Amino acid sequence: MPGLGDKQVCKVNSQNVAIREMHKMGGVKYVKPVELIHQNLEILKDRDKYMFLIDRRITPFKDNNFYLEGRPIPIDAAYNVGGIHIVVTDTFSGDLSQPDPPR
Numbered sequence: 798m799p800g801l802g803d804k805q806v807c808k809v810n811s812q813n814v815a816i817r818e819m820h821k822m823g824g825v826k827y828v829k830p831v832e833l834i835h836q837n838l839e840i841l842k843d844r845d846k847y848m849f850l851i852d853r854r855i856t857p858f859k860d861n862n863f864y865l866e867g868r869p870i871p872i873d874a875a876y877n878v879g880g881i882h883i884v885v886t887d888t889f890s891g892d893l894s895q896p897d898p899p900r
Contacts, residue, residue, distance in 0.1 A: 828850065831883045831885055840883065850884050851863075856870065
């Protein structure tokens with residue numbers, strides 16, 4: 798979200814790295830979405846482990862508001878229409894220049 802919070806998704810060598818940069822380095826293999834339900838609402842407070850992934854095509858974020866069809870909407874409405882996803886962040890300790898090990 799512009800101006801609010803970190804735009805990183807993981808750490809590489811103890812440095813925060815944005816999803817876009819991680820993808821350029823070949824480090825994004827999978828983004829794990831997490832369903833927000835009443836029993837796990839505390840994940841919204843855990844900024845070290847979870848982050849928002851905003852689909853700007855559905856609910857752009859500007860001026861501290863989410864928008865749907867040009868009108869401001871609350872965060873829960875943005876989530877319910879699929880404009881916000883919650884994903885798990887992770888720590889990468891491998892070498893991005895090396896190919897994936899065989900499975």
